[in-house]
Amino acid sequence: MQRSLWVWLPVMCLLLPGWVAAMDIRLPKPAEIGPGWQGGTGVVIEDLHNPPAFFAQSMGQTIEQYRTIGVTSMANLAYRQASNLTVQVELKYFEFESAAAALAWQQKKYMYTGWKQHYTRLENDGVVIYDSTEINKRIVFLEQHWVTASVNADSKDHMMFMNHIIRQIKAHE
Helix, strand or coil: CCCCCCCCCCHHHHCCCCCCCCCCCCCHHHHHHHCCEEEEEEECCCCCCCHHHHHHCHHHHHHHHHHHEEEECCCCCCCEEEEEEEEEEEEEEEEEECCHHHHHHHHHHHCCCCCCCCCEEEECEEEEEEEEEECCEEEEEEEEEEEEEECCCCCHHHHHHHHHHHHHHHCCC
């Protein structure tokens, strides 16, 4: 049975050790990223076709927009460095109904006229990567997965999170 979750820090930390039922990957626990990370605060909706009532009311339009492009589940989580709480990594994970739906979104969202002013693009071992030229942000498409990771500081901390997610996706293939 699939279930939808709306969780904040205390609950999220308890749920992250296992697989999120409807998602193909396990979202990272702070300790898996490295020492000094805390958090995992945010929202996980495992089934956008049957979201919790709270989200159906408060995020109804957003959920419908995601469903329209083929997204079936999503997570938006924030992590912080214990030594500097102003440094925050935001991780967004979206799972599409198919790789074709993800590819269609990738082409619409990131392949617009003039996109090279905003992103560099590379492909490696089936992973399509877009790095922002303006902020510390990496976008990855792999099969039916769309993942973004960004950091609000002059660092590459978001890369640790992205590398973890890519390993999780590949391990589950």
